Amino acid sequence: MPHQPVNGLILKKYSGFYYVQGEAGQIYECKLRGKVKKQVVLTGDRVLITPLDETHGIIERLEPRANELYRPRIANVDLVLIVMAYNRPEPVPMLLDRLLILILHAGLTPVIVLNKCDLEASQKAVDIMRIYKALGFEIIHTSAKQRCGLEQLLTAVKGKIAVFAGPSGTGKSTLLNSLVDNLAIKTQEVSAKIGRGRHTTRHVELYPMESGGWIADTPGFSVLDLPEDLSSRQLGAYYPEFAQPAGECRFQNCLHYREVECGVKQALENGQVAQLRYHNYIAVLEEVMRNERCYR
Numbered sequence: 001m002p003h004q005p006v007n008g009l010i011l012k013k014y015s016g017f018y019y020v021q022g023e024a025g026q027i028y029e030c031k032l033r034g035k036v037k038k039q040v041v042l043t044g045d046r047v048l049i050t051p052l053d054e055t056h057g058i059i060e061r062l063e064p065r066a067n068e069l070y071r072p073r074i075a076n077v078d079l080v081l082i083v084m085a086y087n088r089p090e091p092v093p094m095l096l097d098r099l100l101i102l103i104l105h106a107g108l109t110p111v112i113v114l115n116k117c118d119l120e121a122s123q124k125a126v127d128i129m130r131i132y133k134a135l136g137f138e139i140i141h142t143s144a145k146q147r148c149g150l151e152q153l154l155t156a157v158k159g160k161i162a163v164f165a166g167p168s169g170t171g172k173s174t175l176l177n178s179l180v181d182n183l184a185i186k187t188q189e190v191s192a193k194i195g196r197g198r199h200t201t202r203h204v205e206l207y208p209m210e211s212g213g214w215i216a217d218t219p220g221f222s223v224l225d226l227p228e229d230l231s232s233r234q235l236g237a238y239y240p241e242f243a244q245p246a247g248e249c250r251f252q253n254c255l256h257y258r259e260v261e262c263g264v265k266q267a268l269e270n271g272q273v274a275q276l277r278y279h280n281y282i283a284v285l286e287e288v289m290r291n292e293r294c295y296r
């Protein structure tokens with residue numbers, strides 16, 4: 001009996017093969033049908049395959065992509081888990097804000113993960129809990145070491161493709177390893193089959209969580225770059241706390257910088273906008289304006 005076509009998700013590309021997870025959870029090692037070979041097929045792409053047997057198939061069609069990230073190249077990411085630590089290293093709010101700008105600009109959802117909650121919280125970690133929670137960002141407290149908060153993390157990832165972001169040393173690899181213990185057995189088989197770890201060239205791989213959703217094995221965002229197409233006019237839109245006070249700005253296109261009668265600066269004085277957030281905003285704004293002058 002011929003096999004019915006199956007919708008699937010590309011978990012990994014490896015030496016000419018594509019590992020596709022079908023709707024029912026099974027994993028197929030696939031080749032591309034000739035007509036698909038002209039397209040760039042990425043980890044995270046949704047595809048239609050024809051199974052050849054229980055574990056092999058042919059990719060017939062690539063579905064349209066919702067988005068695409070570079071470094072690593074991955075398609076259809078929904079969620080970015082920004083990992084900061086309670087301590088060691090102490091969080092850097094400037095990095096957090098830059099990541100939030102990148103993520104919001106890309107149309108993705110950020111979740112702030114405060115890892116190492118087994119350590120005493122640094123002052124910066126306390127600031128983050130207070131300020132960013134009030135802004136409405138989801139914050140999940142975890143300890144990869146003590147395996148705390150992993151269920152909340154899995155709940156956030158459910159049904160989504162997630163990547164990690166954040167400075168090194170905050171525990172991203174350890175968190176993933178803690179979560180991978182819960183992996184569906186089939187993925188372990190695939191990983192064993194392709195000899196993961198023995199090869200030097202590493203491609204991005206999506207790990208399916210048993211509770212639903214996928215997490216990529218490499219950080220999805222560099223903490224350094226700002227998006228090339230980010231304009232000074234857009235920047236304020238990524239600060240949710242500016243929305244209301246900006247209504248009081250005298251100038252409609254106010255950058256909340258050197259302008260007079262600025263509602264955001266007023267809100268800063270009243271303490272409704274956090275100093276730290278405003279200062280980070282100005283630093284990024286000046287950087288964006290410098291870039292705009294260079295390329296105009």
Ligand SMILES: Nc1nc2c(ncn2[C@@H]2O[C@H](COP(=O)(O)OP(=O)(O)O)[C@@H](O)[C@H]2O)c(=O)[nH]1
Pocket residue numbers: 115116117118119142143144145146167168169170171172173174175
């Ligand atoms: N105390 C504590 N240490 C942790 C925790 N998670 C990771 N670490 C340690 O932090 C260091 C960096 O972790 P790693 O996962 O390599 O961080 P990455 O650079 O973000 O991938 C390692 O020594 C880990 O053992 C945690 O929850 N608590």
Ligand SMILES: [Mg+2]
Pocket residue numbers: 172173174
């Ligand atoms: Mg790491």
Ligand SMILES: [Zn+2]
Pocket residue numbers: 246249250254255256257259261262263264265
């Ligand atoms: Zn203003």
